[in-house]
Amino acid sequence: MYYIGIDVGGTNLKAGLVREDGQILAVERTPLAFENPEQFARTLAQLGQSVLQQAGVPVSDVVSAGIGIPGAVAGGDILYTCNIPLRDVPLSRLFRQHLDVPVLLENDANCAAVGEWLCGAGRGTQQFIVVTLGTGVGGGLILNGKLYSGSGMVGEVGHMVIQHGGAPCNCGRRGCWEAYASATGLIRMTREAMEAHPESLLHTVAAQSGCVEGRTAFDAAVQGDETALGLCRDYVSYLAAGVTNLINILQPEAVAIGGGVAAAPDGLLLTPLREIVERECYPRHTGQVPRIVRAELGNDAGIIGAALLKRAI
Numbered sequence: 001m002y003y004i005g006i007d008v009g010g011t012n013l014k015a016g017l018v019r020e021d022g023q024i025l026a027v028e029r030t031p032l033a034f035e036n037p038e039q040f041a042r043t044l045a046q047l048g049q050s051v052l053q054q055a056g057v058p059v060s061d062v063v064s065a066g067i068g069i070p071g072a073v074a075g076g077d078i079l080y081t082c083n084i085p086l087r088d089v090p091l092s093r094l095f096r097q098h099l100d101v102p103v104l105l106e107n108d109a110n111c112a113a114v115g116e117w118l119c120g121a122g123r124g125t126q127q128f129i130v131v132t133l134g135t136g137v138g139g140g141l142i143l144n145g146k147l148y149s150g151s152g153m154v155g156e157v158g159h160m161v162i163q164h165g166g167a168p169c170n171c172g173r174r175g176c177w178e179a180y181a182s183a184t185g186l187i188r189m190t191r192e193a194m195e196a197h198p199e200s201l202l203h204t205v206a207a208q209s210g211c212v213e214g215r216t217a218f219d220a221a222v223q224g225d226e227t228a229l230g231l232c233r234d235y236v237s238y239l240a241a242g243v244t245n246l247i248n249i250l251q252p253e254a255v256a257i258g259g260g261v262a263a264a265p266d267g268l269l270l271t272p273l274r275e276i277v278e279r280e281c282y283p284r285h286t287g288q289v290p291r292i293v294r295a296e297l298g299n300d301a302g303i304i305g306a307a308l309l310k311r312a313i
């Protein structure tokens, strides 16, 4: 049997035909050109039909289609999205007018967590957390062998405050984890470090790539720059604060770190992160410190997780 997984991104729509074991057999993508909810649903259904055609699979062999939405969903409806004007849209019903298979909707970060849980870094666990370090900090929670999906706005781990009164966050609060541990937060801290240290190699590295990026700090640290090394240590300490909080509340077996920043060298990111968590997390008292690992599926996690949603609910 086969599953369709659809990933609704801010700029692209991507569909995949996925096997039970997570193998992607066919992929189709198209730029997002939003006109209205009906046309949007039709485009998604057409993407689904294209992957079926590409793989030569009849629609009768499809168990379900899962759709990852950048926003809040409830049942078969989209309640709200961040970047696309979709509010209170019965997407499942509209989709089935064009491709009649059972449809499941879920938040995109939750889909990525399901993908990593079933086919990536979380295989074999019952309690698992994925933290994605990108423009923001996303999170997905697998609890007791199921996706914890709540009422559509769950897993917003990036908006826990780790620095009371700290840097302003897009959500309106100050000191959110996201303001420090996201790539955006790291770029802000890199700029501040550059201003304070005109002699730092950070300037050269940023000039070479044309701008300050999430990787600027790590690239300069690899070359031994003291300011960059200090910056990376600070960044990891903020990252560790949030990871430790999550561990103390949920005691997962593993935490997977994904997103662009997770590509940083182990010695600068995962190793010091593990050291802080091992030293500080509460489950250390019973010798049950969770594994901290890198997410494995990259951008495919969204499609695979959306496709296999049925197995996570």
Ligand SMILES: [Zn+2]
Binding pocket: 158, 159, 160, 169, 170, 171, 172, 173, 176, 178
């Ligand atoms: Zn916030």
